Amino acid sequence: MAEAERIIGTPDTPGAGTGPEQRDVHGTDGTDRADGAGRADADAPVVRPRRRRVAVLFAVAAFAYALDLVSKLLVVAKLEHHRPIEIVGDWLKFEAIRNAGAAFGFGEAFTVIFTVIAAAVIVVIARLARKLYSLPWAIALGLLLGGALGNLTDRIFRSPGVFEGAVVDFIAPKHFAVFNLADSAIVCGGILIVLLSFRGLDPDGTVHKD
Template sequence: MAEAERIIDTPDSEGERPETGPDGEHGADAGDGAAPRSRGKRRIAVLLAVAAVAYLFDLGTKMLVVAKLEHHQAIPVIGEWLRFEAVRNPGAAFGIGEALTVVFTVIAAAVIVVIARIARKLYSLPWAVALGLLLGGALGNLTDRLFRSPGFFRGEVVDFIAPKGFAVFNLADTAIVCGGVLIVLLSFRGLDPDGTVHKD
């Protein structure tokens, strides 16, 4: 038994015994890679959770607007400054580009693909929130484009938030704008999606 233990514990002549990481794990990648991978999965979970909340709020409010507000008079919320008014929008956010419905549908789908690619190297919590807002908003309006009248890829988006002197919009538009503003701020501060900070 002693001889067997000596043989097992003795490294071979070529030094192929696994290295021990700083946390006691064997292998060079065990200590260095486990924590980033775990952190990356948590950031992706945050992204998906934010996207799900934004999407469900947008979808729920649109269903309520179509059922209760469409073909009815606008509802004052803050006097004449803010009202809820059901509007079908064939264009982009805030009624821009009404003749380019199909183009904006393709752009929304492309945005979702880009976010999915970025998420593979996502280690920043603020970026996860920003991308989650973008994803949820893009999915919300894309759902309208695909499944509402007048047809597939040409569906009109349901808008209902109508400030005085401004275009009518919805919660998906709000999520997209908030996510975009947050991304601009993060980029201005030099924070990348992978968590690194750069300075120009």
């Protein structure tokens, strides 16, 4: 009798026919569920983490974008056409500058090209979000997305015209190019991606060794 009970199992034992593993596949009336329902239960714990990572990505992007947008509005309203504001003596100033080039003032003759690149970066990030399971990657991509959107907004809506607009820069360290918060977000996101790649962590959460 004891041997028969061990093989058949009870609801409280791992081998029970009505245990959690069996209830995921079989209905309460003893009939099998559809295969799709079984797969849906199996996939549910995987889908939820991905959605959370995507939510983190867009939350970070929204925060970076909003911070950049508000800072530029304040700079244009309060600082443009005024004397620079010294933050740390001559070492750090806030000085409003219109930049038609890329980050830190490079490539002013290729404004349209940089606009297209920024738009392409946004599309690539949106595609990567489909297989995103890594929290560090979500933060890195969120910084890139927020920064790209911030500067792309300037390219589209500021003078001298659509896709040729000059970006508002205002952070001016001594002996360094003037930049803005969007540039900072892009650089920080890029550095984080390099570190994650160096450690072998992929956006889908897998780790590989070269």
